[in-house]
Amino acid sequence: xxxxxxxxxxxxxxxxxxxxxxxxxxxxxxxxxxxxxxxxxxxxxxxxxxxxxxxxxxxxxxxxxxxxxxxxxxxxxxxxxxxxxxxxxxxxxxxxxxxxxxxxxxxxxxxxxxxxxxxxxxxxxxxxxxxxxxxxxxxxxxxxxxxxxxxxxxxxxxx
Numbered sequence: 184x185x186x187x188x189x190x191x192x193x194x195x196x197x198x199x200x201x202x203x204x205x206x207x208x209x210x211x212x213x214x215x216x217x218x219x220x221x222x223x224x225x226x227x228x229x230x231x232x233x234x235x236x237x238x239x240x241x242x243x244x245x246x247x248x249x250x251x252x253x254x255x256x257x258x259x260x261x262x263x264x265x266x267x268x269x270x271x272x273x274x275x276x277x278x279x280x281x282x283x284x285x286x287x288x289x290x291x292x293x294x295x296x297x298x299x300x301x302x303x304x305x306x307x308x309x310x311x312x313x314x315x316x317x318x319x320x321x322x323x324x325x326x327x328x329x330x331x332x333x334x335x336x337x338x339x340x341x342x
Contacts, residue, residue: 296302
């Protein structure tokens with residue numbers, strides 16, 4: 184029984200295939216332009232795809248090229264800015280080192296103390312000045328001979 188059912192199905196399928204082929208042959212005879220139009224549409228789509236894909240690839244490549252160029256320009260600008268900043272900082276560091284060296288120089292400290300702050304050496308603090316009349320001179324009683332000569336010289340220059 185199974186074979187008979189299978190034979191019946193296969194004969195029906197054969198008949199359907201034959202009818203379909205006949206129908207297609209009739210359609211080709213009666214409507215030949217439909218197939219031709221469909222084939223032309225397919226060919227047109229293939230041509231468009233053949234043109235659009237390379238164009239899309241070229242466009243993507245150009246966009247990547249422009250992007251990389253812009254990024255390089257931005258990084259170059261940033262590099263130059265940082266390089267300038269670095270040079271400025273190096274100059275400032277050098278200036279600060281020089282300033283620190285000057286500040287640590289004992290002669291410079293002494294000069295600032297005398298000129299800006301009005302300080303005197305300790306040996307002049309132990310000196311005693313005697314007030315006399317304006318038409319008389321000032322006498323200095325110091326501890327060493329050189330100091331008394333210096334003070335005498337200063338007194339004579341003053342008037």
